[in-house]
Amino acid sequence: MLIGLYNYWVVVVLMMVGFYIVIAHGNLIKKIVGLSIFQTSVFIFYISMANVEGGTAPILADGIEQYSNPLPHVLILTAIVVSIATTALALALAIRLKEAYGSIEEEEIQNKDNLDC
Amino acid sequence: MMKDLLAVIMLLGIYSLLSSSFFVVMDAVDVAFTEAAVGAGISTLLMLVAISMTGRSEHPVRHKPLLALAVVFVTGSLLIYGTLDMPYFGSAHAPIHQQVAPRYINDSMQEIGVPNIVTSVLASYRAYDTFGEVVVIFTAGIGVLSLLSWVRRSGYTKDDDSYNQSMHEQHLILRIVTKMMIPFILLFALYVQFHGDFGPGGGFQAGVIFASAIFLYTMLFGMSTARRVISQPFIQILAATGVLLYGSVGVASLLNGKNFFDYSALSSDPVAGQHLGILLIEMGVGLTVTSIMIIIFFNFVSRRNNLPRKENQDI
Numbered sequence: 001m002l003i004g005l006y007n008y009w010v011v012v013v014l015m016m017v018g019f020y021i022v023i024a025h026g027n028l029i030k031k032i033v034g035l036s037i038f039q040t041s042v043f044i045f046y047i048s049m050a051n052v053e054g055g056t057a058p059i060l061a062d063g064i065e066q067y068s069n070p071l072p073h074v075l076i077l078t079a080i081v082v083s084i085a086t087t088a089l090a091l092a093l094a095i096r097l098k099e100a101y102g103s104i105e106e107e108e109i110q111n112k113d114n115l116d117c
Numbered sequence: 118m119m120k121d122l123l124a125v126i127m128l129l130g131i132y133s134l135l136s137s138s139f140f141v142v143m144d145a146v147d148v149a150f151t152e153a154a155v156g157a158g159i160s161t162l163l164m165l166v167a168i169s170m171t172g173r174s175e176h177p178v179r180h181k182p183l184l185a186l187a188v189v190f191v192t193g194s195l196l197i198y199g200t201l202d203m204p205y206f207g208s209a210h211a212p213i214h215q216q217v218a219p220r221y222i223n224d225s226m227q228e229i230g231v232p233n234i235v236t237s238v239l240a241s242y243r244a245y246d247t248f249g250e251v252v253v254i255f256t257a258g259i260g261v262l263s264l265l266s267w268v269r270r271s272g273y274t275k276d277d278d279s280y281n282q283s284m285h286e287q288h289l290i291l292r293i294v295t296k297m298m299i300p301f302i303l304l305f306a307l308y309v310q311f312h313g314d315f316g317p318g319g320g321f322q323a324g325v326i327f328a329s330a331i332f333l334y335t336m337l338f339g340m341s342t343a344r345r346v347i348s349q350p351f352i353q354i355l356a357a358t359g360v361l362l363y364g365s366v367g368v369a370s371l372l373n374g375k376n377f378f379d380y381s382a383l384s385s386d387p388v389a390g391q392h393l394g395i396l397l398i399e400m401g402v403g404l405t406v407t408s409i410m411i412i413i414f415f416n417f418v419s420r421r422n423n424l425p426r427k428e429n430q431d432i
Contacts, residue, residue, distance in 0.1 A: 004205030005203060005205065006206065008200035008203055008206075009197060009200065012196045012197055012200065013193070015196070016189045016193040016196075019189055020185055020186065023185045023188065023189075024182050024185040024186075025175070026176065026178060026180060027122070027176065029122050029164070029167065029168055030125065030175055032164070033125055033164075036129060036156075036160070037132070040156070043136070043148070043152070044136060044139065047140055047145045049213055050144075050145065051144060051206070051207055052207060052209045052214060053209065057145070057146045058144070058222070059232055059233045059235075059317070060225070060226055060232040060233075060234060061232070067222050068143070068144040069214055070218065070221055070238050071213075071218055071221065072213070073145045073148050074238045074239045076145070077147050077235065077239065078239070078247060078250040079250075080152055080321075081155060081254060081321045081324075081325065082253050082254060082257075084156075084159055084163075084325075084410075085253065085254045085257035085258065085409060086253075086257055087160055087163070087164075088413045089260045091164065091417070092261045092417070093264065094171055095167060095170050095264075095265065096264055096265070098172070105175075107176075107178065108176075
């Protein structure tokens with residue numbers, strides 16, 4: 001049954017929403033928001049793959065046989081904290097661009113650069 | 118289509134909170150914890166500070182939306198086609214569950230002696246990866262520092278302090294409630310830090326929660342008060358100390374004749390050595406994450422406070 005693959009389809013839809021925002025919008029903050037949505041879709045991809053039917057959280061306890069896979073959890077846990085650090089860096093760049101060009105719209109920045117040449 | 122970036126950012130915060138509850142349903146409690154603190158809390162806050170400087174409305178112009186839609190549609194269809202060979206959702210026979218995961222689940226109790234498998238994988242089996250992540254966070258912090266750190270203008274001192282004071286005195290109830298809450302938030306962060314071996318938690322989550330208590334304080338009592346509590350040089354040294362502590366644990370096990378990050382070298386009893394190693398590196402992670410988050414936030418806010426006053430009020 002193909003319907004068993006629905007978790008991947010949800011991920012693909014979210015990923016494409018993020019991708020569309022990144023390529024179609026000129027505002028840098030909007031682009032960063034798009035990247036966050038894209039990132040979260042990757043997190044959901046990993047975590048949904050780690051899930052085992054009938055499993056529990058990977059904390060060892062008596063009487064439990066089936067655990068979810070802990071490895072993707074580890075990878076995503078660190079990825080989330082790294083993502084906030086990199087997002088902050090992107091926001092810092094946007095702030096500097098605003099100070100230098102007076103705008104964070106991609107086209108206005110490009111026009112200003114062309115005038116300077 | 119949203120033109121108001123404030124609404125966009127609030128929606129992003131709600132989306133993060135929803136995805137963190139999704140992670141709970143998927144049994145990834147540690148991940149949900151982190152996403153709730155980072156995605157719904159700190160990232161929303163940083164974005165709000167950023168738009169207060171860059172302006173909150175977006176130009177309605179788009180580059181070739183139809184072309185973009187076509188690209189997205191084609192990529193999406195290809196990805197969906199790619200999923201047709203993937204194992205079904207929740208299947209216990211998927212290849213991902215056949216490789217190293219059974220070893221972690223079956224043997225980690227004897228080898229590491231920590232009930233939370235996520236902590237033992239994060240801090241011991243794959244300590245090398247985690248070290249890389251901590252260095253990335255540290256580097257991002259240095260990047261923000263070099264982009265935004267600002268030599269204080271001579272005009273900015275008493276005038277701005279009194280301005281801050283008068284603004285914050287209006288929120289008396291918030292100030293008193295926050296003053297009561299902050300000790301508990303800090304205590305909870307420490308609990309998450311040291312209880313990470315047994316339940317969900319660890320250095321990453323604790324660092325973020327600890328930093329959010331400091332953010333709350335800064336928001337209500339002003340930047341100059343917060344700077345008196347935590348000075349910039351002090352927090353920078355703390356950030357570097359965390360990475361140094363993490364790295365030194367690896368070097369210590371190297372000097373004792375074992376592999377890099379093989380903590381069984383740290384004590385005569387291998388399991389006790391593992392416990393000590395995990396405690397130390399979680400401490401390093403917690404220190405670095407807390408200090409980098411605080412550095413990022415302080416620099417964002419100071420940048421905003423240093424804008425000329427008129428601009429400040431326009432926003």
